Amino acid sequence: MPLFNVPKEVAVGTAMLGVAFATGMLAGKRYPSLGFGTSKSSKSIIGKSGPLWQYILDHSLREHPILKKLRLLTVDHPWGKMMVSCDQAQLMANLVKLIKAKKVIEIGVFTGYNTLNMALVLPDNGRVIACDINEDYVKIGKPLWKEAGVEHKIDLRIKPAIQTLDELLASGEAETFDFAFIDADKESCNEYYEKCLRLIKKGGIIAIDNVLWSGRVLKPRKDDLATQSIHHLNEKLLRDARVNISMLPMGDGVTLAFKL
């Protein structure tokens, strides 16, 4: 199947994302112009295409050459805006290293940029449980996981992420993970969060992407289920005594929840 086709079986899971892209909702996931592929939209709520953004990358991004190769492979893909922001991915890798994580979960792999990013900093016996429903996207990045020599750290599960999380819980892996990155269909973000919270150890971190949803969270429409879902989770997290949180205006907004 051509890479650019969305297979029927994932149409439901990705439908809202599709709408999001068509309407610029994911405009915050944009890449800089200088050697970072095309910048297709100017709707970013936090200015991700101007000279200051370029300066930030020029003075902070330390990207592994194979990660860069994967980003450039992905950026011109028609769905390339789904890829995680590279500065944000670098923060994830720094956190994974800081807490000496061994077991991490990625919910929403796409072409595998952040999966590779985390695998690169995990110890040799570390493991990324990588969840997606679309194998065609993942196929783009898989050869680069191998080229980077980290393929053995990645356990790819092609099925709805809820199912994978339930299987991990059923197999006794509660409180054994160190880090989770939630970046898939937004309607399920609360369920992903609750299941990840059970899977993560105390002191572990859950990172939730797109918490600003290009600003739509400011005025969620009743018929916009994705925005409603993100907004409800944001409100819940503010009062959730099980975690400490930081909401960062990076990419399309990322919340870090530190399990107490």
Ligand SMILES: C[S@@+](CC[C@H](N)C(=O)[O-])C[C@H]1O[C@@H](n2cnc3c(N)ncnc32)[C@H](O)[C@@H]1O
């Ligand atoms: C925003 S992209 C993920 C970007 C990725 N984290 C990266 O590093 O570039 C969202 C992904 O979630 C996947 N997805 C959508 N619904 C899903 C579901 N129910 N279960 C698992 N993955 C899902 C899509 O196929 C897509 O690849």
